[in-house]
Amino acid sequence: MPRFMGLVRMEEGQDNPPQALFDAMDTYIGEQAQKGHFLDGGGLFGLEDAVNFVVREGEVTRVDGPYAEAREAVGGWALLQYDTVEEAIANQEEFAALHAKHWPECNMVATLRQISDEPPAAADA
Numbered sequence: 001m002p003r004f005m006g007l008v009r010m011e012e013g014q015d016n017p018p019q020a021l022f023d024a025m026d027t028y029i030g031e032q033a034q035k036g037h038f039l040d041g042g043g044l045f046g047l048e049d050a051v052n053f054v055v056r057e058g059e060v061t062r063v064d065g066p067y068a069e070a071r072e073a074v075g076g077w078a079l080l081q082y083d084t085v086e087e088a089i090a091n092q093e094e095f096a097a098l099h100a101k102h103w104p105e106c107n108m109v110a111t112l113r114q115i116s117d118e119p120p121a122a123a124d125a
Contacts, residue, residue, distance in 0.1 A: 001081050001082070001083060002081070002082060002083075002084070002085060002088065002114055002115075003039075003079065003080065003081045003114070003115040003117075004079075004080040004081070004082065004088050004092075004112055004113060004114050004115060005077065005078070005079060005080070005112075005113050005115055006041070006077065006078035006079075006080055006092060006095065006110065006111070006112055007074055007076070007077055007110075007111040007113070008074065008075045008076040008077070008108055008109070008110055008111075009072045009073065009074055009075065009108060009109040009111065010072060010073065010075040010106065010107065010108040010109075011071060011072055011107045011108070012046065012047060012071065012072065012073050014105075014106060014107065015105075017102075017103050017106070018102060018103055020102040020103075021098065021099065021102035021103045024098050024101070024102050025098060028094070028095065028098055029041070032080075032091065036081065037080055037081055037082055037091065038078060038079075038080060039078075039079040039080060039081055040078070040079045041076065041077055041078030041079060041080075042076065042077065043075060043076045044073075044074060044075055044076060044077070046073065047065040047073050048065055049065060050064070050065035050073075051063070051064050051065070052064075052065075072109070075108070080112075085114065088112060088114075089112060092110055092112040095110055096108075096110040
């Protein structure tokens with residue numbers, strides 16, 4: 001059964017979501033978990049305490065938040081499982097629609113990516 005990663009990217013500095021969205025999400029996630037679609041997930045704190053490790057030209061550099069240049073940040077994630085890609089897409093659209101309905105002033109992007117069950121091929125293979 002295909003697995004997916006759902007990500008929510010949001011503009012930094014938005015107000016907290018209204019209680020109506022939290023209530024709708026609790027119901028939606030509960031239903032999806034009961035059907036075996038929602039495996040795990042959660043919200044993320046803001047970028048103020050984020051730590052990035054940047055690799056460039058064989059060197060690793062640590063960059064601590066906050067990041068003045070950041071306009072969007074990943075605000076939440078979910079590990080999902082569906083029978084088909086089409087079903088996953090339809091449910092991700094439903095998830096995004098909950099935000100539009102219960103928090104219309106929110107600016108966000110709900111991304112769905114299928115998880116590869118195979119390791120990537122080596123570049124020198």
